[in-house]
Amino acid sequence: MQFFIFLIVAIILVVASILVIVQRNPVVSALFLIAALCAQAILYLLLNATFLAVIQIIVYAGAIMVLFLFVIMFLNLRKDEFGFEKRKAQRFFGILFAILLLVELGVVIKIGLSKIPSTEFSLDPDFGGVQSIGKALFTDYLLPFELTSVLLLVAMVGAIVLAKKKL
Amino acid sequence: MVPLSYYLFLSGLIFSIGVLGFLIRRNLLVMFMCIELMLNGVNLFLVTFAKKFSSLDGQIFVFLIMTVAAAEAAVGLAIIIAFFRNKKSANVDDLNLMKW
Numbered sequence: 631m632q633f634f635i636f637l638i639v640a641i642i643l644v645v646a647s648i649l650v651i652v653q654r655n656p657v658v659s660a661l662f663l664i665a666a667l668c669a670q671a672i673l674y675l676l677l678n679a680t681f682l683a684v685i686q687i688i689v690y691a692g693a694i695m696v697l698f699l700f701v702i703m704f705l706n707l708r709k710d711e712f713g714f715e716k717r718k719a720q721r722f723f724g725i726l727f728a729i730l731l732l733v734e735l736g737v738v739i740k741i742g743l744s745k746i747p748s749t750e751f752s753l754d755p756d757f758g759g760v761q762s763i764g765k766a767l768f769t770d771y772l773l774p775f776e777l778t779s780v781l782l783l784v785a786m787v788g789a790i791v792l793a794k795k796k797l
Numbered sequence: 798m799v800p801l802s803y804y805l806f807l808s809g810l811i812f813s814i815g816v817l818g819f820l821i822r823r824n825l826l827v828m829f830m831c832i833e834l835m836l837n838g839v840n841l842f843l844v845t846f847a848k849k850f851s852s853l854d855g856q857i858f859v860f861l862i863m864t865v866a867a868a869e870a871a872v873g874l875a876i877i878i879a880f881f882r883n884k885k886s887a888n889v890d891d892l893n894l895m896k897w
Binding site: 632633636640643644647648650651656659660663666667670673674676677678679681682685686689690693694697698701702704705707714715716720721723724725727728729731732735736739740743746751752753757758762763766767770771774778781782784785786788789790792793795 | 860
């Protein structure tokens with residue numbers, strides 16, 4: 631049953647990602663990316679990462695992609711500005727190197743998997759739940775957590791300054 | 798029960814699709830979306846290993862990566878808007894002011 635859900639969601643994820651890069655219109659690309667992010671959130675649920683699944687939908691699909699869509703509509707591109715690579719040689723080498731990267735990643739994953747011990751650890755029932763992640767974030771990972779607040783402040787100031795009409 | 802290697806191969810596939818899109822598209826916004834795809838591939842990889850070793854470190858790392866991706870998306874899109882105001886083009890081939 632779990633394998634069946636994984637298969638369907640994985641196919642949706644791969645098809646949506648391919649359609650992101652193939653579509654001409656950036657708005658349709660953004661919508662397919664939202665579909666890919668939601669499929670990934672379901673994969674997180676299958677992997678006992680319930681907090682991350684919800685955060686993925688709220689932050690990634692709900693905030694970042696909405697920001698993307700705002701900017702796409704703000705730029706208001708005409709049809710001939712949709713932008714595929716025109717030089718055939720660069721397209722060919724791009725596809726070739728991406729396939730090479732895929733093969734290399736497959737080989738590395740296969741070799742790496744044969745080296746780690748395949749003992750199954752038992753997960754406590756709240757693994758990946760809000761309480762466990764909250765406890766880890768506020769004890770072991772307090773410094774990165776506080777630094778992300780500074781990072782977000784800097785990003786906010788930077789975005790406002792960069793997008794102003796007159797500096 | 799899904800063997801965890803399937804998740805790892807899937808994450809590698811998503812990452813490669815992101816790289817492919819980054820290399821063949823010239824529109825700045827679609828290239829940015831391919832960067833987000835690559836980040837998602839890495840996130841899936843980390844969450845898989847968090848489950849395999851029963852350690853929350855992977856999931857905390859993914860949380861921090863999502864935060865950084867949000868901040869980077871905001872600043873990157875502001876840069877794209879500022880660039881578009883001057884050049885009226887969203888094509889990365891027109892980013893050639895520093896070319897000799």
